Structure formats: structure tokens, C-alpha cells
Amino acid sequence: MAKVAMTVNGKSVSREVEGRTLLVQFLREDLRLTGTHVGCDTSQCGACIVHVNGEAVKSCTMFAAEAEGAEVTTIEAMANEDGSLNTVQQAFQDYHGLQCGFCTPGMVMSATALLKENPKPSEQEIRDYLEGNICRCTGYHNIIKAIMAASGQEMPAMAAE
């Protein structure tokens, strides 16, 4: 067992963990922050994406012990302080960027990371950035629309509509 201390959603946390404890296990099972999902557990799907020191990472492919001293942000910290949905989340609702919702935490975390480094992405830049996020419901169009809207841009006409 190893002791690990980090900041999660602004709160300091410290626990004893096994070496093999994944960051996503730590978040879900030790901290009970179950908004972060495990879709594939093989680094493919992106449902487990959280921010570590401001960067999007797949929390199923990082050990909790590697987050020692890090600032971790999960989907639970995305809403506004009054509990209402933030701009990205609201756009996902407004543009039907989800159906079953399983991939949505990872989508929102990826979209947020993208808009931080590129506030006005093109449609292609959004599609490229979401390469590591898999959605099996929407066919992606509405997710792209939601992210375009969240960045304050006009919606482009899309192919296959």
C-alpha cells in the first residue's frame, strides 16, 4: 500500500491505495465520485476522461499513485456553483448531444479541455479532438453541434443530414 494525496475538485484528499489502483477506481470507489465512467477499461472510449493538472487524461490508464500532488477535476465539478449546468453541459442538453448519456462525462471533459486551448475550434478540429471519445448513440453530429454552440459559433450545415 502507498499513501497518496491529491486535490480533487478543490478538496484535499489522502488515502492508502494499492500500487495497482487506477485513478478511476480511486475516484469512483474510494471517493464515491461515480460521475466518471468506465466504458471499455482499455484506453479506447474516453468515458473516464478527467483533468489532471488541467490536462485531459484517461483515468483508467493512470495509477492513483501517479496523481500524487496533482489537481484532479472530474465531471462533478463542472456545474455552476448554484448547481445549474455550465455552458458546455447546457449545450449538450440543448443540442441533444447525448442519448444514453454514458459517454457524456468524458465528452464534456474533453470538450472543456479543447475549448480551453482552442476557444473557437472548427468542426474538423472538434472531430479530431474527440478521436479518443467514443459515443455509440448520437453519431457525433449533435455532440459537435453542442461544442460549436458552447464556443459561441454558428452551427455549420453537416453532411449526412
Added chain:
Amino acid sequence: MYAFEIERPTTLADAVAALGREEAQALGGGQTLIPTLKQRLAMPSVLVSLSGIAEMRGVSVNDAGLLCIGGGTTHGTVAKEAAAHYPGLADLASHIGDPAVRNRGTIGGSLANNDPSACYPAAALASGATIVTNTREITADDYFQGMFTTALEEGEIVTEVKFPIPEVSCYIKFEQPASRFALVGVFVAKSADGVRVAVTGASNNGVFRWSEAEAALSSEFSVGALDGLSVASDDMIADLHGSAAYRAHLVGVMTKRAVAGAK
């Protein structure tokens, strides 16, 4: 995963000491090793995480004009910070995996693993890079020794990679559509000493230099110089994603595209 202890050294010296423990294994960004551990294909008793070692991170140009990248530098950082110095390398880094993978995976980890379909080995070999470890410097031509095999000794750590910066370069890969790994990837680098062409993804022996293409391109750097050249398919990987002949054909096509795109 089998159980293991995890060590988190913050200096290279501590990492080397930790790797001296029995059945210890270095952990770079973990984007290959963690999935491998999950499948129980490896069972180290100690995992030594290198991600906390600040002295192994960073991108800089030294006095000799070489681009020096710390072994613990992520693909995402190389994509951003190498762009002004070596655009061909930065472009390669910006297309490895996906953004979240690029925020964890490291150049040292990729080169130490030497996956036959990884991108970085092609860049290191085509650039004539030097792989620096905690004990010595190894030229890329001596470093890559076959699929998943390198000149690294047990417990040796890739601390830095030094790239001569070519006049023009380009990396083009044909992605395997499911994994996005390179089915075939070709890095072309033209410098005053001539042209080097390194191929990844194709051969059962891992990354290799295509010497006929190098000779042709060194005398005339144009797509047309490659007309009529082909690689033998004997040693090519054959699997459900592509036959040996298909991969051999792709080597020619990707090389032409890389020459056309070189800048």
C-alpha cells in the same frame, strides 16, 4: 492486474536505485504498459513511475543545434514545443493516439518499448537521433534491434533523445482503422548529409531504413526518384489488417507522400 508496489522517485538517481530492486519495471506514461498489466501479460513486483522526475522533461535546442527532448516528455508537449524547431517531428507527435493519450504517453516510453507499429522509432531512426540513457549514448542505428527489442540493458532509462534537425522532413502513416496505430508509417528526413528514410509498422523486424529509397532520394529529392522502387515483402508483417504484399506496397506509397509533403 497482479499486485505490485509502486515507487515514485523524483530524481533520476532514485529511479535508477529503485530499478535495481528485483523484478522492477520502469513506468513511463503507461499508455502501453498499463493495458499490458491489465491483461496480465507482465507481472513486475515493483513499478517505478518516472513521471515525477522533472529533470527528464522538456524540449530545448543545445549549442550544437540538436533538439533535445527529455525522455519523460509527453507527446502533447513535443507537439507544441518542438513545432518551431522541427515541424516534422512535432507533427508526428500530434497524431499519436488521441489527445488524452498524448497528455500521458512519453517519447522515452515509446522508444524503450519499440512497438513495431509505434511512430517515434521512425522519427529517431530517420533523423539519426541519439538515445541518451542514464549510463551512455546510443545512436539510433544501434539502438533498434527488432520488434520490442532495443539496446537498453535491464534497468537502463531513456533520459533524453537528441535529434539533428533536418532541412526538410515529413512523416506519413496509414492508420490501421481500429487501433489508429500505423499499419505503415514512413519518416523522410533530408539533411546536408543526404536523405534518410525509416519505415515503421511494416516489418517483422521492427523499424528499418529503406536504403534504396535513401540512395535515390539523396541523388534527387523528388517523388519521381522513387518510381520503380519497391521493398521485398518477405519480412513484412501479415495479419488480418493487411497482407505482407499490401504492407510492402504501402511502404512505397507512404514514402512518396512523405517526400511530397516534406517541409
